[in-house]
Amino acid sequence: MELRHLRYFVAVAETGSLTVAAEKRLHTSQPSLSRQIRDLEDEVGAPLLSRSARGVELTAAGRAFLDHARLALAQVDAATEAARRASKPAKQVFALGFLTGHEMTWLPRAMRLLSDELPNIDVTVSSDYSPDLADALARGKLDLAFLRAEPGFDLDYRVVDHEPLVVLMPSDHPLTSRDSIRPEDFSGETFIAASNKATVLRAVIEGYIEWCGLDITPQHGVDNLAMAMSLVASTRGLALMPAYARNLLPGSVVSRPLAGTVPTIDLAIGYSRSNTSATLKLFLSRADELAASAALS
Known part of the structure; x- marks a missing residue:
């Protein structure tokens, strides 16, 4: 029994028609599909489909087989996706925070600075009040934030506006x-x-x-x-x-x-000097572009 047998059987069961399954779902000929279904039934040892002028219907054996066939295909798909993910290095996450309301202006500018890196990183975005953003930076929950230069936190700030x-x-x-x-x-x-x-x-x-x-x-x-x-x-x-x-x-x-x-009042980008993120280092190397964009707006 091969995976194609299961896929062919599920397609026929879901469409209720050998013709529709062959032409619309599987892009094969009906005679070929019929042979594949007969081969599957021979291997199972029981008829799975009842054929009539109105189309096909599942037999009792077919109904019992269908759920297991779907589960088997789902597990194969999951295994394939897991293998593909494992073959690729995990993307680095770069967490950006914004003083609520400023993401409207500054998120597009920040993404332009990161444009070359976007295929290799996942960027997360959140908005909050400035002291809460500073706290998140200090705790390592954010990599960089647009906020006020909040006192009392061991952070570095660069004014952008x-x-x-x-x-x-x-x-x-x-x-x-x-x-x-x-x-x-x-x-x-x-x-x-x-x-x-x-x-x-x-x-x-x-x-x-x-x-x-x-x-x-x-x-x-x-x-x-x-x-x-x-x-x-x-x-x-x-x-x-x-x-x-x-x-x-x-x-x-x-x-x-x-x-x-x-x-x-100054708007700054804040970050922890202990953060060793390569993406943060790249962002900071281009941070002067942010201040320049603000001056032009």
Whole structure:
């Protein structure tokens, strides 16, 4: 008994027709297929198919044989795939992380840097808050991430962009009539600031408030952009957030640029210096292209 006998029998059983199985599934002649089925039945020692003018039907022996034939073919296919995988070296995984929302801009640029290596590696992509990305880098769960230069982690950072801060406000707020927002426009408004978890953003915002000489007491603190947008809409407050927020705003929230000297927050690529990945080394050797692409956008 050969594998082709099993494949021929399963094809006939599933189509219910020698003609259809021969022409559509097996691409052979019907007489040849009939001979193969007879040879199989001779070896089994029992008729497997009942032939009539309406086509073919499985006999009791055929029904019993079909499940085992399918299992045998499935096991052969699995064995073949396992052998093929074993004959090839496993692909290296390169794990990329992105501060949520930045993958829209930076993932295509990162993939261009890795284009020559893509046939040889598997790239995984995840998005998260910046402190969580830094923690994942430190624990070896990520190879490289686009994030803030988070303090308190034994990581190296390279700045790839300086993002201006913009003002978020409800879409029907009176200040939406302005082309830009002046520091004094914050007076009397509910102000939504970054929480202690968003360490880097909080420091930039507090530095701007102090530089402007504003007397602002934040009413709310947020860990991330999603929370900021929700509070802006629900409290009708104002928030300072990095400019990438403009790509993610719901209809209830709009943005306006700041007038005058605009504070910026750095976006960096972070990695562990103890990571010996050859793909990471290649990526870092071309990292200057990332900063150049940001300057052109």
